[in-house]
Amino acid sequence: MLGTKRKGRPEETGALFDLIGPPRMIGMTLAIAVAGLHKSYGEVHAVDGATFEVQQGEFFGILGPNGAGKTTTLEILEGLREADSGEVSVLGSSPWPRKPELMKRIGVQLQASSFFERLTAREQIRLFASLYGIGPARADELLDLVGMTEKAHTRTEKLSGGQAQRLSIACALVHDPDLVFLDEPTSGLDPQARRNLWDLLRDINGQGHTVVLTTHHLDEAEILCDRVAIMDHGKILALGPPATLVRGLEAPTRISIESGSVSEVDAQALADPDLEVTDDGISLTIATRTPAKVLAALAERNAMRGLSVRGATLEDVFLSLTGREFRE
Incomplete structure (x- = not known):
């Protein structure tokens, strides 16, 4: 594999x-x-x-x-x-x-x-x-x-x-x-x-x-x-x-669903207060440190279309250390 x-x-x-x-x-x-x-x-x-x-x-x-x-x-x-x-x-x-x-x-x-x-x-x-x-x-x-x-x-x-x-x-x-x-x-x-x-x-x-x-x-x-x-x-x-570097980052889980499934106001209420909700017109993404609670709330609202769940990756560790600015 x-x-x-x-x-x-x-x-x-x-x-x-x-x-x-x-x-x-x-x-x-x-x-x-x-x-x-x-x-x-x-x-x-x-x-x-x-x-x-x-x-x-x-x-x-x-x-x-x-x-x-x-x-x-x-x-x-x-x-x-x-x-x-x-x-x-x-x-x-x-x-x-x-x-x-x-x-x-x-x-x-x-x-x-x-x-x-x-x-x-x-x-x-x-x-x-x-x-x-x-x-x-x-x-x-x-x-x-x-x-x-x-x-x-x-x-x-x-x-x-x-x-x-x-x-x-x-x-x-x-x-x-x-x-x-x-x-x-x-x-x-x-x-x-x-x-x-x-x-x-x-x-x-x-x-x-x-x-x-x-x-x-x-x-x-x-x-x-x-x-x-x-x-x-x-x-x-x-x-x-x-895996150790990723766990040490303590980054939030990002839960994405189809845009329009819930309003941004409702999504923000589900997210952690200090984390962001983004909507690019295709996917609405909720950043959270309590993914089980958010997923349960979305299921109650029947708002699971286009669901994807992403934890932290080595890329997140890399960007947190080196920054996001473009370099030649």
């Missing part, structure tokens, strides 16, 4: 077990430890004292608006940038300066996929495999794993956005890394392609591979991640399991 988090056992995932290796054990061993991380570009503090840890086998998300510092943080963890100050440990080693031994244990899928021109999907992944001294058979297995076998002979510039992202992830996994970094892997994809990619990411993590994800999609993080760090202006504002 799409909304169910899976930590798949070998017998549940079948051939996938053979393709991406035996499960790593999830325990207290840290895959990543970051303390007091700083990175500035002139007057801009891209990362400003970030501190967090990622356990081995965890699916960890870093969330934040544009310019929050997510990509810079990932690039430091990947050994692509040097931090100004702070402590960073990735799989027990400092990522800077880059170490070949560490690079063999991590896989990186960048925000923008860049492939060699005029190569087919199969040629592309075989080339990546050869950089790690891995034979073409493994490359073909990964092509099958990400559902790209039928596109094996298609040149990369002819792939759709979702296909290109799947190929990019296959390239990041071809050497069977312990730790995988994914920077906005579903950016620009249509809803069907996003959800298909979610299944792949769950399967990868289900075998115990540690996954670190940055995303703008809050529903994606809520479904996939064991824990998330919400980041803004280079700082970690909140950290924990999505």
Whole structure:
């Protein structure tokens, strides 16, 4: 089921077990430890004292608006940038300066996929495999794993956005890394392609591979991640399991019915005094902290047409911490 988090056992995932290796054990061993991380570009503090840890086998998300510092943080963890100050440990080693031994244990899928021109999907992944001294058979297995076998002979510039992202992830996994970094892997994809990619990411993590994800999609993080760090202006504002962060918000329940079912005056009488009632001409929405009482009152009035009930989500937590203003 799409909304169910899976930590798949070998017998549940079948051939996938053979393709991406035996499960790593999830325990207290840290895959990543970051303390007091700083990175500035002139007057801009891209990362400003970030501190967090990622356990081995965890699916960890870093969330934040544009310019929050997510990509810079990932690039430091990947050994692509040097931090100004702070402590960073990735799989027990400092990522800077880059170490070949560490690079063999991590896989990186960048925000923008860049492939060699005029190569087919199969040629592309075989080339990546050869950089790690891995034979073409493994490359073909990964092509099958990400559902790209039928596109094996298609040149990369002819792939759709979702296909290109799947190929990019296959390239990041071809050497069977312990730790995988994914920077906005579903950016620009249509809803069907996003959800298909979610299944792949769950399967990868289900075998115990540690996954670190940055995303703008809050529903994606809520479904996939064991824990998330919400980041803004280079700082970690909140950290924990999505459900825990949502419960801590204590946000009201929003009950929506068809406009005209009850008057706004009657609806306001049902709502909590300090909460709002809104009517956009299609739906009337009552915010309340006593949803059972409001639902019972609406049922007595036979005013249940178009009923929907929504509790707080990770998006509500995100907006409460980072604000609602639009950012370029």
